[in-house]
Amino acid sequence: MMAAVRTAAGTNRAAITVCVILATLMQSLDTTIANIALPYIQGSVSASQDQINWVLTAYIVAAAIMIPTTGFLAGRFGRKRLFLVAVAGFTVASMLCGMAQSLVQIVLFRVLQGIFGAALVPLSQSVLLDIYPKERQGFAMALWGIAVMVGPVLGPVLGGWLTESYTWRWVFYINLPIGALAFIGITSFLPETARDIGAKLDWLGFGTLSLGIGALQVLLDRGEQLDWFGSGEILIEAIIAASAFYMFFVQTFTADEPFVRPALFRDRNFAAGMAFIFVIGVTYLASLALITPYLQSLMNYPIVTAGLVLGPRGLGTMAAMMIVGRLVGQVDTRLLLAVGLGLTAWSLCDMTGWTPDVSQMTIMGNGLVQGAGLGFLFVPLSAVTLGTLPPEQRTEGAGLYNLSRNIGSSVGISVVTSLLTQNTQANHAEIVQHVTAVNRMFETPAIAQFWNPATDAGRAGLDAMITRQAQIIAYIDDFKLLMIATLAVIPLLMVFKQASEGARRDHTLAVE
Numbered sequence: 165m166m167a168a169v170r171t172a173a174g175t176n177r178a179a180i181t182v183c184v185i186l187a188t189l190m191q192s193l194d195t196t197i198a199n200i201a202l203p204y205i206q207g208s209v210s211a212s213q214d215q216i217n218w219v220l221t222a223y224i225v226a227a228a229i230m231i232p233t234t235g236f237l238a239g240r241f242g243r244k245r246l247f248l249v250a251v252a253g254f255t256v257a258s259m260l261c262g263m264a265q266s267l268v269q270i271v272l273f274r275v276l277q278g279i280f281g282a283a284l285v286p287l288s289q290s291v292l293l294d295i296y297p298k299e300r301q302g303f304a305m306a307l308w309g310i311a312v313m314v315g316p317v318l319g320p321v322l323g324g325w326l327t328e329s330y331t332w333r334w335v336f337y338i339n340l341p342i343g344a345l346a347f348i349g350i351t352s353f354l355p356e357t358a359r360d361i362g363a364k365l366d367w368l369g370f371g372t373l374s375l376g377i378g379a380l381q382v383l384l385d386r387g388e389q390l391d392w393f394g395s396g397e398i399l400i401e402a403i404i405a406a407s408a409f410y411m412f413f414v415q416t417f418t419a420d421e422p423f424v425r426p427a428l429f430r431d432r433n434f435a436a437g438m439a440f441i442f443v444i445g446v447t448y449l450a451s452l453a454l455i456t457p458y459l460q461s462l463m464n465y466p467i468v469t470a471g472l473v474l475g476p477r478g479l480g481t482m483a484a485m486m487i488v489g490r491l492v493g494q495v496d497t498r499l500l501l502a503v504g505l506g507l508t509a510w511s512l513c514d515m516t517g518w519t520p521d522v523s524q525m526t527i528m529g530n531g532l533v534q535g536a537g538l539g540f541l542f543v544p545l546s547a548v549t550l551g552t553l554p555p556e557q558r559t560e561g562a563g564l565y566n567l568s569r570n571i572g573s574s575v576g577i578s579v580v581t582s583l584l585t586q587n588t589q590a591n592h593a594e595i596v597q598h599v600t601a602v603n604r605m606f607e608t609p610a611i612a613q614f615w616n617p618a619t620d621a622g623r624a625g626l627d628a629m630i631t632r633q634a635q636i637i638a639y640i641d642d643f644k645l646l647m648i649a650t651l652a653v654i655p656l657l658m659v660f661k662q663a664s665e666g667a668r669r670d671h672t673l674a675v676e
Contacts, residue, residue: 176353177295181304183349184288185311187251190342191284192315194223194258194277197323201332208332209267218385222271224574225381226278229374231567232424234283235560236365238290244356247287248347253280255343262336286562291354293550293558302492302547306485309542318478320456321471328468369415369423376408377571384578388585428553428561436659437549438568440501443653444541445572447508447646450580451515451534454642459527462520462635476528477535484539492544498657500544505650505657507537512647516640520632548660580642587641591634599626 198205198219205211205219238246257276264270288311292304326334383401390398416422429435452474459470488500511534518526546565553561 179349179353180295181292181307183346183353184291185307186342186346186349187247187284188288188308188311189315190251190339190346191254191281192311193319193322194281194339197319197335197338198223201323201327201335204327204332205270209264209270211267218267218271219274221381221385221574222274223278223281224570225378226275227282228278228377228381228567228570228574230279230282231286231563231570232373232560233365233370234286234563235557236423237283238287238357240359240361240365242356242359243287243291244350244354246283247291247350247354250280250283250287251343251347251350254284255339255347257281258336258339258343262333283563285566289546289550289562289566290558294555299493301551302543303489305492305546306489306543309485309539309546310482318475320452321468321475324467324471364421366415366419366421366423369412369419372408372412372415373423376405376412379405379408380571381574384574387578388582424564425557425560428557428564431552433548433552433660434550434561434565436656437545438565440541440545440653440656441549441565442568442572443649444538444545445569446576446579447512447650448538449573450576451512451643451646453577454580454584454639455515455527458518458639462632462639463522473524473527474531477531480532480535480537481539481542482535484536485543488540488543492547497544497548498660500540501657501660502654504537504540504542504544505654507533507540509537509647509650511537512643512650515643516647518640518643519636552661576646580645583645584635584638584642587638588631588634591637592630595630595634599630 202219234246254277257273257280260273261270261277264273289305289308292308293301296304322338323335326332326338379401383398383405386401387395387398392398393402412423416424416426429438455474456470459465459473460467465473484504491500511530514530514533549565550558550561
């Protein structure tokens, strides 16, 4: 069947690739483009700080829950039909987000965005793998990876410019022309796949997994605000999540046709790739979630400037992906992954030595290296994780693969944000112990002028300075944690099966 699809798509391969990349870019942009506009959205809909976070988490939760259904829906209704519904639904939901007049409306429409957008990435991935021959799949994954990885980097730049030049609503309206082009192209060029009318969905498995992911995300999102397990709400959410996941695993291993087939994880590369992409999700978006407020709050960068300084990350990712697209199949995948891990770990290690006085060139150079590291990781990992699955299981495998990445991202953001708050408080308390009225440093006129502990203004200034120092140390601790997480997956490199020499020769790639 896949050979037939590849043959039918042969003359239209370039057009299909462009349409698929547009759909992927539209979805990946929305993972970060709204972040930078949150203060403006918050003022427009009169939301509190904790309420406005649901604009982000509602999208993540809805997408994470719906991603695993992609395989079933594509088989039941046809991949082209599902692709068109996903693109159209995501585009309309984006328009509704831009038109929203209240917090309830925008959160509801973000949920719709997540529901429709969930299928876009795994569908794009499986389409590209099917329309390209075996020896060109690494190149296809490089093109796809650029859209997936660069989208979140371009999001803050584009979102900041649109918000400053026009209004926050344009961070959602920007999807309209992209979605329209993708819809027209897919309608015109993408062939339909065979439908399995008798396909059934394991509703119990889907329901328990959805409930578990939803409860876990709410727990992670509200844990810091409610003092984690000191709150009854958090305890209830933890019990619900644990119970739901337990029921899901029982159903998975006992049902005749479970929602997630355990047979997928018998493929050693797929199982290792799931763990690998989880960690990449943690380090990639968590580091972005840290560096953006670091630039704006500690270094006082304007929104647009902060976005532009982050731009080299995207350039590094694109350059690395085009290079590694030529190397997949010719060089041992484990070596490419090791290079990616090394570059990423080095960049995070370098960030542990940052202070707010760090130069723009240092930040941009570090971002270039970190982006290159992610490029070396993402392309070969996608190919090695899904390439050994049977073609009929790729859509389902791609859905689970991207689910793992999404969960890793949400967990990473929640953990580093929580640790940043906790460590700032702990560091503040520790520094204060060394600040006393009898400290001879306060006898220095220049210091006493601003930080005299005997005056109200002096104490306020002193507290602000201590809080700033405590935040700097907390950021360093978070960067160190991400570096350790990156290094911790190195042993997984030995799990991946090495391609045979014949297979390597068959994977010669050319970037055109």
